[in-house]
Amino acid sequence: xxxxxxxxxxxxxxxxxxxxxxxxxxxxxxxxxxxxxxxxxxxxxxxxxxxxxxxxxxxxxxxxxxxxxxxxxxxxxxxxxxxxxxxxxxxxxxxxxxxxxxxxxxxxxxxxxxxxxxxxxxxxxxxxxxxxxxxxxxxxxxxxxxxxxxxxxxxxxxxxxxxxxxxxxxxxxxxxxxxxxxxxxxxxxxxxxxxxxxxxxxxxxxxxxxxxxxxxxxxxxxxxxxxxxxxxxxxxxxxxxxxxxxxxxxxxxxxxxxxxxxxxxxxxxxxxxxxxxxxxxxxxxxxxxxxxxxxxxxxxxxxxxxxxxxxxxxxxxxxxxxxxxxxxxxxxxxxxxxxxxxxxxxxxxxxxxxxxxxxxxxxxxxxxxxxxxxxxxxxxxxxxxxxxxxxxxxxxxxxxxxxxxxxxxxxxxxxxxxxxxxxxxxxxxxxxxxxxxxxxxxxxxxxxxxxxxxxxxxxxxxxxxxxxxxxxxxxxxxxxxxxxxxxxxxxxxxxxxxxxxxxxxxxxxxxxxxxxxxxxxxxxxxxxxxxxxxxxxxxxxxxxxxxxxxxxxxxxxxxxxxxxxxxxxxxxxxxxxxxxxxxxxxxxxxxxxxxxxxxxxxxxxxxxxxxxxxxxxxxxxxxxxxxxxxxxxxxxx
Numbered sequence: 188x189x190x191x192x193x194x195x196x197x198x199x200x201x202x203x204x205x206x207x208x209x210x211x212x213x214x215x216x217x218x219x220x221x222x223x224x225x226x227x228x229x230x231x232x233x234x235x236x237x238x239x240x241x242x243x244x245x246x247x248x249x250x251x252x253x254x255x256x257x258x259x260x261x262x263x264x265x266x267x268x269x270x271x272x273x274x275x276x277x278x279x280x281x282x283x284x285x286x287x288x289x290x291x292x293x294x295x296x297x298x299x300x301x302x303x304x305x306x307x308x309x310x311x312x313x314x315x316x317x318x319x320x321x322x323x324x325x326x327x328x329x330x331x332x333x334x335x336x337x338x339x340x341x342x343x344x345x346x347x348x349x350x351x352x353x354x355x356x357x358x359x360x361x362x363x364x365x366x367x368x369x370x371x372x373x374x375x376x377x378x379x380x381x382x383x384x385x386x387x388x389x390x391x392x393x394x395x396x397x398x399x400x401x402x403x404x405x406x407x408x409x410x411x412x413x414x415x416x417x418x419x420x421x422x423x424x425x426x427x428x429x430x431x432x433x434x435x436x437x438x439x440x441x442x443x444x445x446x447x448x449x450x451x452x453x454x455x456x457x458x459x460x461x462x463x464x465x466x467x468x469x470x471x472x473x474x475x476x477x478x479x480x481x482x483x484x485x486x487x488x489x490x491x492x493x494x495x496x497x498x499x500x501x502x503x504x505x506x507x508x509x510x511x512x513x514x515x516x517x518x519x520x521x522x523x524x525x526x527x528x529x530x531x532x533x534x535x536x537x538x539x540x541x542x543x544x545x546x547x548x549x550x551x552x553x554x555x556x557x558x559x560x561x562x563x564x565x566x567x568x569x570x571x572x573x574x575x576x577x578x579x580x581x582x583x584x585x586x587x588x589x590x591x592x593x594x595x596x597x598x599x600x601x602x603x604x605x606x607x608x609x610x611x612x613x614x615x616x617x618x619x620x621x622x623x624x625x626x627x628x629x630x631x632x633x634x635x636x637x638x639x640x641x642x643x644x645x646x647x648x649x650x651x652x653x654x655x656x657x658x659x660x661x662x663x664x665x666x667x668x669x670x671x672x673x674x675x676x677x678x679x680x681x682x683x684x685x686x687x688x689x690x691x692x693x694x695x696x697x698x699x700x701x702x703x704x705x706x707x708x709x710x711x712x713x714x715x716x717x718x719x720x721x722x723x724x725x726x727x728x729x730x731x732x733x734x735x736x737x738x739x740x741x742x743x744x745x746x747x748x749x750x751x752x753x754x755x756x757x758x759x760x761x762x763x764x765x766x767x768x769x770x771x772x773x774x775x776x777x778x779x780x781x782x783x784x785x786x787x788x789x790x791x792x793x794x795x796x797x798x799x800x801x802x803x804x805x806x807x808x809x810x811x812x813x814x815x816x817x818x819x820x821x822x823x824x
Contacts (some may be wrong), residue, residue: 237272242531244592246278329382469504670726
């Protein structure tokens with residue numbers, strides 16, 4: 188990838204740290220490793236739930252607002268339903284003390300922090316812990332934060348000299364992580380990226396003399412102008428500091444670089460949460476953008492590391508008490524995506540109808556299901572989508588999302604759910620709790636902006652097995668075949684971003700186009716090999732390696748071949764199945780137009796299955812391949 192911006196010389200030493208990263212650039216990245224390479228550190232077996240100060244208060248935060256929201260979570264019963272993290276966002280820091288570099292809290296806003304001659308958040312975190320809650324803090328990858336870069340008001344910003352106003356992690360990673368998690372007792376950290384984006388030598392902030400220049404390595408609008416290895420190196424250092432300062436692993440790391448630098452492909456290897464989009468706003472069109480940024484990344488979120496389309500904005504604008512349909516959709520969709528359920532309203536004044544929405548135990552259970560499967564798009568159109576999320580119980584959650592302006596009569600089929608069409612299917616409405624039963628298909632009316640969400644119970648299409656696309660939480664595209672990241676044209680472009688209608692408008696900017704997909708080719712086509720369609724399977728580019736966690740299944744089988752959508756009609760692809768690092772099955776070399784080959788392997792006792800598609804073309808991003816009907820079976824035949 189061509190890069191325009193370069194990191195200062197300090198990062199020349201980073202390759203030593205990169206060796207400890209969870210994602211290793213091996214000499215042959217397609218060689219089996221017999222291990223799961225996605226992020227598993229920290230405490231994120233299920234998506235975290237809680238509350239963050241930003242959407243309600245911005246930088247205008249204080250102790251009373253933080254504790255008041257925490258108290259409402261406890262008193263309302265939300266804490267008992269899983270809302271645990273109370274996160275302090277930007278605006279808490281007064282300055283960096285010189286010469287020792289210790290961060291100082293805004294004591295006038297957090298009076299309990301005054302401890303002798305200094306400040307400490309320990310009294311506040313102790314109070315939250317005593318309430319049965321967890322505590323979160325905010326910082327930035329650079330020297331300075333987002334509010335320092337973009338706030339038009341100086342009131343809540345750090346004061347002092349240029350160095351004293353440098354409250355970000357850059358140059359202080361070990362010191363600050365030890366302070367946050369050791370001295371102050373925090374359990375969660377959100378790390379923003381404005382410091383690596385907004386302080387170039389020509390920025391107004393730097394030219395004013397108030398801030399030092401730091402060469403930008405992040406560009407939200409262009410993946411080609413981001414220095415991806417430099418950004419990954421920063422997160423590598425943060426992870427190393429977390430391991431040193433929180434060896435018990437009781438932490439969460441939230442990567443907040445807004446879908447930039449192709450993070451939608453690699454964030455799963457570096458943190459517990461990875462933002463897939465720019466900040467959400469309380470508008471319907473912005474919800475569409477943020478939802479779309481995560482909805483087709485079902486194979487890039489797993490237990491331990493989740494896609495994050497940003498916090499819930501329930502309580503304001505299009506999601507306030509006068510817009511209950513939109514608020515319910517927001518909550519249901521985030522639950523289906525396995526997104527963090529982080530409330531952002533002023534909970535002290537949150538109306539009860541909205542509290543009832545975010546407290547819906549059945550929908551929370553969908554989000555917190557231990558299987559960790561993000562929903563897969565079973566039907567995908569511009570105005571309507573059907574999402575299906577396999578649950579640990581064997582049941583399915585299904586959400587029908589009307590994005591448009593008119594009611595739609597939807598045909599929901601057993602095929603959408605990968606259930607048998609000749610057996611009854613019971614739907615339980617998770618809003619009304621009403622039950623209904625159908626065989627083969629049923630018709631449901633969905634109103635504009637409505638999301639109807641159900642728990643479905645029926646007989647599985649594969650009685651003795653499970654499609655890999657039914658367990659995306661156990662399938663990791665360790666290498667997805669994408670060599671040159673491209674912007675994804677399928678993400679809704681909102682006119683209600685942070686710049687409004689100034690400038691030329693929002694252009695496609697989030698990389699990820701061509702990534703691995705469940706039940707779809709990488710570029711959104713239906714899977715088909717030599718004219719034979721496959722409704723189930725994994726679509727990925729050639730020169731890829733998938734990791735599959737196997738739980739007591741005995742056989743894996745698939746119909747493999749070059750997908751009909753491929754532009755490359757010349758080069759061979761060979762498909763291989765490995766079990767715990769050993770080759771179990773191998774196809775003949777296959778080209779475009781050749782029939783699929785049946786590939787099967789005995790995986791009894793195997794813990795890690797790896798599916799490799801190796802091409803003679805080398806790096807070729809126009810060679811999609813399909814693992815059609817890829818499934819694990821409990822019997823050998």
